[in-house]
Amino acid sequence: MVKITSVFGFAFQPILPELTTDRDPDWVKAMVGSKDGQESAALNVAASLAIADFLYLVQQELEATGLSAKDLSQFAPSLKKFIHNPSVQATLGHIFTQNPPEIDPFLLASTWDSLELVSLPEEFNWEQLAKVYLEKAKDIAFAGEFVKRLGKPESANGLTLEQLKDQVFGQHWYYESWHGVFRAIAAMLEPAAVGEIIDYLIHLDHQGNSMNLFVAADCLGQVTDPSIIQVSSRQLLTQLKNLTEKKELDEKIMMRMQAITKIATIWHQDPEIIDWLKAIAESDLYDSIRMAAVDELAKMGKHDPVTIQWLKKLATAESFEITRPSAVRGLANYCSSDRELLMMLTTLARSDSYWLVREAAIQEIARVWPEEPETVAILQTSASLDDDSDVRIAALAELARGWSNEPETLLILQKSADADEDADVRIAALAELARGWSNDLKTLQVLKDRANCDPDTDVRIAALEELASGWCDRPDTLDCLKAKASSDPDWRVRIAALKILSRGWFDEPETLNLLKNSINADVVSDVRIASLRSLVLGWFENEETIFLLKNRVKNDENWDVRIVALQELATGWFEDPETLEILKNCATNDEHWAVRLAAAQELAKGWRDVPETLDILKTGATADQDSFVRQAILQQIAKGWFAESNLWDFLRDRALNDPFSGSEDGSINPRQTALEILLDQYADHPEMISLLRDRRQHDADEKLRAFAKKQLEQLEMRQYETIG
Known part of the structure; x- marks a missing residue:
């Protein structure tokens, strides 16, 4: 067989x-x-x-x-x-x-x-x-x-069952790529041999990973008559149940949900499993665990009137709120011929107090009973009148997908796009109109109205995206985008419009002019940054691009804009003579610490071979007024100039003399940074122990003294072990 x-x-x-x-x-x-x-x-x-x-x-x-x-x-x-x-x-x-x-x-x-x-x-x-x-x-x-x-244990490459367990299952059970192989092996073996493999897998030291149990369940699933290895089967079932029920394993949600699926799949003919799944569904375990149990019950109960009635009761019982949508979907999946179920879901869709139940009900009615005359009426009512925005969105999506030829569908979508109180609903309606009714003249007008007049930023952006996607050839689309890019009151809309123009209208001369104006004059730094990046991406070869970048590095009032501009210069205009001078000036003279650090990092990354770079970095590591800048530059020096002959002396000086006071909240002590670098690169230096002893005894920073003490003990222990 x-x-x-x-x-x-x-x-x-x-x-x-x-x-x-x-x-x-x-x-x-x-x-x-x-x-x-x-x-x-x-x-x-x-x-x-x-x-x-x-x-x-x-x-x-x-x-x-x-x-x-x-x-x-x-x-x-x-x-x-x-x-x-x-x-x-x-x-x-x-x-x-x-x-x-x-x-x-x-x-x-x-x-x-x-x-x-x-x-x-x-x-x-x-x-x-x-x-x-x-x-x-x-x-x-x-x-x-x-x-x-x-089958050939005496041959040169033969296998015993013990070797199969140890060398094949034991070494590869953790790798999912092997699980199909394991299932096939189990299908080809006698039940007794599969039972031994299951026992072996159950008792593996899985170190918190229960994949061994899932592999064992897969192997059991290939046995035609599990009663032959009933002891192994019951032991495995017990372990999988324990995995599911342990509250201390709440962080392992996916693993526990997988255990439920394995139990329901392998032991679906066991009458006790249905009762166990019901108990899980009604327990106080994590929501996802309970919903998984309901999903499996729905699959198992399609031929079981008792389970079907239990699911119906669950779907309407407010005491088990989170599992009710799962019950609704499960019933619809497996009991579509039940007229009583349609009536129940209709009631839930219209009047249930929980929005997820109403959403599940309308989606399942639309999917399973699209031919029912009342279905479209339910969807229309939910799309227009439901109290919850997510339910209205779901109803709009179902109408657009299944009833696009109904005249009222278009009217409902237009009304929702124009007047729904929730921005997400208006966005969803706009998307459905653009996708399904792009040839309708009213759709274009609705999109333009929303782009220009909607009080919500996200709706205006969504309308612009739809206009650019479906009506890019119309002159009024370009006009709308230009107006939004230059004068919309919300900076996010201005950025969105500029990005759309840069992507789809880069050949338009006015697009470049808009970007230049935004870079120089927009009052919001985020807009200036976005415009700079769009300029570099689309107009790299334009001679004005480098001029605008240099101007922003030197003159922009916001430090974040200056950083973006200098990074773009360093990346794209490495060979321009003025780039190096600009970076040197920013690294030493910019009023904001983040700009000075960004410039120093760019110098270390791109101008390592320039002799002056190390001098500038050493100056920053020594004299910058910000301790974070000093310690970050020390790390750059250690990474890029570790072979410098006098690096020990410089770092030792920083470990002894950096002016960090300890009062700078949350800051890292540059003296400790220097000490860490020295320990990493010069642990065997003859002066290392004396330096640690000095810092342990004399440093003003209590944390650094403790650090030096610990490192000194470890270093002395290593030296003692070496001598011994």
Whole structure:
């Protein structure tokens, strides 16, 4: 019997036995060639695993196109016919017969078409499917090699089960790239051997990482009859439950959510698991843990009336507020044929007190019941009247996506863009109008009105972005952008307009003029900085660019603008003779410490070979009035001039004589910085110990005295050990 365990949520599980039976090996031979004995059995399992993976990937591709679980069933007969096709079997089996292996997506697509099977959605991606299948099939083939070696323990490269556990699972369980290999190995082994592997994994020292438990669960999931290894199964389940329930592990949320998924997937036929998941959902554990439990219950309970009723009760019970949206979405996913559910969700969408429940309800109604006459009315009401902005946004999105042909949809979007009290709703409405109604004349007018008149900064910016994206050829768009760039009362709008102009209208002479005016005259430093950067990016070759940069370095009243200008000069105009002089002047004379430091750093980075650079840096490290500048320049000197012959003397002088007083709140003592550099680069210097002793005894800074004491003890201990 081929060991293909049912995959929870696998829509094509019913056709799998027929495609993977080992009673007629012809299809296996077509895939992997003819083999004898144990190797044939292993290949039979490997080929079956490959088919199962292929079917599941087809399902994922179909679901990605928006098809529901109900829609998938129509493809089952076509898939059976498709996989029985000899060319398809050979293609899927290339992983076992070709080196290097490859899968031809074009051949798969053309074969599907030539067999006149059920039409696939236009978005179905054969290339992506083939790429993922190839990786999964490689794992299966790799696993098969281990299993074949396990069957030949006496051969040169044979494996015992102990070696498989220690050398394969024990050395690689932490790496996710190996997990597909582990699953395939487990599928090819007898249950007793898998049980031993599970026991081994459970007792590993995982050092706070529970990946070993997840690997063990994956292996158990490949066993056709877990009752054969029931003891191992129960031990693993207990450990996964403990991982989920421990409140002290709150910081490991993703790991605990993964544990819930593993439990629900592997033990979904255990009646106790549903009760356990309900208890988790109703507990005081972290919100994400409880919501994950509800999600899994919804998957498991689709054929269980008791669980469905429990989910309905949860969806309407205000005492479990955070899990209610999960219950709503789960019910809609798995109970779409339930008329009572539609009525319940309609009530929730209209009147529930919790906005996340209302949002979930309208989204699920729109997704699952789009043909219901009342659906559009619910969405229209929510889009216009719901108290919460997020619900209104969700309703607008659903209307725009599913009811774009309804005349009232356009009217609601226009009204929301113009008059909704919330800026985020107005932005969302503008985006939907620009995306779906770009040919409507009113859309352009709404965007212009919002760009010019909306009281909110973000709305004006969003309107400008939409205008530039969809109406870039209209002269009035350029006029609007120019007006916003020069005169909008909010500096963020001016920056946005300037960036849009620089990106899309760089050939317009007036764009450069606007940037120049903003650089010289805008009252907000952020606008001047953004304009400088746009100027350098788009007009690097323009002779006025370097002039404007030099002017800002010398004359701008804001230190942050001066820094940006000098950094751009140092990066882009390295060879200009005046750049070096400007940096030298800024490093020594600028009134702001951050500008002096930035200039010194640029000198150290780009002009290391200029003799004067080190002199300027030493002056800054010695005489700058700011202690942070002095200690930062010391670090630059140590990094760039560590080979200087007199560096010890200079750093020793700084460790002894820097004027740091200790009263500068939060500042780092440059004397300690100098001492740290000396310890790093001159620990063996004959004067090092005497310097540390001096600082331990005489430095005015208590923290530095303690630092020197500790370093002295360590250095003396090392010397003692060396002598000993």
